[in-house]
Amino acid sequence: MTAAIIDGKAAAAALRQRIGARVGELAKQGVTPGLAVVLVGENPASQVYVRSKAKQTVEAGMRSFEHKLPADTSEQDLLALVGRLNADEAVDGILVQLPLPAQINAELVLEAIDPRKDVDGFHPVNAGRLASGAPSLVPCTPLGCLMLLRDLKGDLAGLEAVVIGRSNIVGKPMAALLTAESCTVTIAHSKTRDLPAVCRRADILVAAVGRPGMVTGDWVKPGAIVLDVGINRVSAPELGEGKTRIVGDVDFASCAAVAGAITPVPGGVGPMTIACLLANTLTAACMRRGLPKPVL
Numbered sequence: 001m002t003a004a005i006i007d008g009k010a011a012a013a014a015l016r017q018r019i020g021a022r023v024g025e026l027a028k029q030g031v032t033p034g035l036a037v038v039l040v041g042e043n044p045a046s047q048v049y050v051r052s053k054a055k056q057t058v059e060a061g062m063r064s065f066e067h068k069l070p071a072d073t074s075e076q077d078l079l080a081l082v083g084r085l086n087a088d089e090a091v092d093g094i095l096v097q098l099p100l101p102a103q104i105n106a107e108l109v110l111e112a113i114d115p116r117k118d119v120d121g122f123h124p125v126n127a128g129r130l131a132s133g134a135p136s137l138v139p140c141t142p143l144g145c146l147m148l149l150r151d152l153k154g155d156l157a158g159l160e161a162v163v164i165g166r167s168n169i170v171g172k173p174m175a176a177l178l179t180a181e182s183c184t185v186t187i188a189h190s191k192t193r194d195l196p197a198v199c200r201r202a203d204i205l206v207a208a209v210g211r212p213g214m215v216t217g218d219w220v221k222p223g224a225i226v227l228d229v230g231i232n233r234v235s236a237p238e239l240g241e242g243k244t245r246i247v248g249d250v251d252f253a254s255c256a257a258v259a260g261a262i263t264p265v266p267g268g269v270g271p272m273t274i275a276c277l278l279a280n281t282l283t284a285a286c287m288r289r290g291l292p293k294p295v296l
């Protein structure tokens with residue numbers, strides 16, 4: 001079998017189009033959603049993401065507020081900024097780019113964000129709501145994965161899902177969403193015994209590990225859907241001296257020969273993450289004003 005390649009870039013563009021249309025309707029009611037992105041330090045990869053978030057926010061008709069702070073910013077100063085953004089009526093969504101420098105306790109900062117403006121869905125209130133099945137702001141990467149799965153498959157009830165990775169930002173919320181879709185969910189991690197055998201049970205296999213090319217074709221059940229969340233920068237001497245490229249956690253060639261459908265890296269889950277950030281900003285803007293949650 002040769003897998004269908006899931007075009008995350010196209011799906012994200014289509015989602016942004018729908019968001020833009022809804023933002024246009026809100027504008028007639030005098031509402032313009034606003035997203036504040038906070039970047040501490042000069043991590044070059046983070047700078048690229050923050051720039052593309054800001055650009056796409058504006059293209060969707062929303063307001064973008066960028067806050068760039070020096071790498072030696074104190075925890076207290078960052079908490080003060082979050083406090084001001086919480087109080088700012090023009091700001092509907094707040095994203096503090098991770099990772100944060102060592103002198104700052106990230107947990108404390110994420111908990112300081114007003115849960116109604118928590119467009120990353122990382123606040124414990126939103127994590128708790130997701131776990132209990134209550135309406136919440138859902139982390140962007142798992143939300144993007146779920147949208148791709150629904151596009152592909154419609155009803156997911158009864159399917160076997162295996163999520164490799166148990167982080168609070170990807171693995172755990174992904175498993176919670178798949179559970180809510182009535183999948184039978186297994187969460188695998190670094191202590192899992194015989195990971196290849198666990199993965200071979202999966203109709204839906206999500207890799208969120210951070211290890212380039214770890215999942216190989218012999219781990220994949222024929223016809224399965226493989227979602228590759230991994231973003232790993234590796235050296236690429238074939239592109240020239242000192243060049244790098246990004247690869248996923250999935251060995252694309254061997255897995256595509258077995259899977260039914262597979263996301264590439266780049267162009268798979270990554271673009272959906274950013275589009276879902278815009279979707280969450282729109283959702284937050286509506287919910288905060290007592291307007292119905294947009295159906296995107």
Ligand SMILES: NC(=O)C1=CN([C@@H]2O[C@H](COP(=O)(O)OP(=O)(O)OC[C@H]3O[C@@H](n4cnc5c(N)ncnc54)[C@H](OP(=O)(O)O)[C@@H]3O)[C@@H](O)[C@H]2O)C=CC1
Pocket residue numbers: 141164165166167168169170171188189190191192195208209210211229230231232269270273
């Ligand atoms: N596409 C996108 O939009 C996004 C991509 N990412 C990417 O996704 C990947 C995962 O991110 P994140 O969840 O933050 O990473 P974390 O490092 O927080 O979590 C990694 C998880 O993988 C598990 N793991 C590590 N090694 C193995 C192994 N050998 N076998 C099985 N499991 C293993 C860890 O297990 P344990 O808990 O036991 O340590 C952990 O649960 C990264 O490549 C990251 O860059 C992240 C966010 C967004």
Ligand SMILES: Nc1nc(=O)c2c([nH]1)NC[C@@H]1CN(c3ccc(C(=O)N[C@@H](CCC(=O)O)C(=O)O)cc3)C=[N+]21
Pocket residue numbers: 049095096097098099120140231246265266267268269270271272273274
């Ligand atoms: N508070 C916070 N929220 C996040 O959501 C968050 C974060 N911090 N820190 C870093 C990770 C990583 N992340 C990505 C988003 C988009 C792509 C993406 O669009 N990737 C493109 C291209 C990437 C490239 O070419 O470099 C692709 O996969 O096609 C990747 C990774 C969000 N994260």
